[in-house]
Amino acid sequence: MTYTVRQDEVVARYDELLHSVLDGNEVIITDGAKPIARLEPISNEDSSVIGIWKDRFAPEQESADIQREWRAKWQATS
Numbered sequence: 001m002t003y004t005v006r007q008d009e010v011v012a013r014y015d016e017l018l019h020s021v022l023d024g025n026e027v028i029i030t031d032g033a034k035p036i037a038r039l040e041p042i043s044n045e046d047s048s049v050i051g052i053w054k055d056r057f058a059p060e061q062e063s064a065d066i067q068r069e070w071r072a073k074w075q076a077t078s
Contacts, residue, residue, distance in 0.1 A: 027040075
């Protein structure tokens with residue numbers, strides 16, 4: 001089932017909305033009549049970290065290079 005909620009209600013109804021999603025429902029968040037976001041359950045096939053983040057990680061060497069670059073930037077600001 002799909003429920004609709006205004007964006008100004010989301011914080012006050014967060015627990016209720018999350019439980020609804022956990023029960024398999026979809027929640028559409030609107031700004032007036034315009035849909036702006038959707039909360040929906042993650043399917044079993046996408047429920048692992050690998051499923052959610054697949055194709056978003058760099059190969060191992062590139063990842064190490066990125067980590068070194070960020071570490072250097074962080075140390076420069078400390």
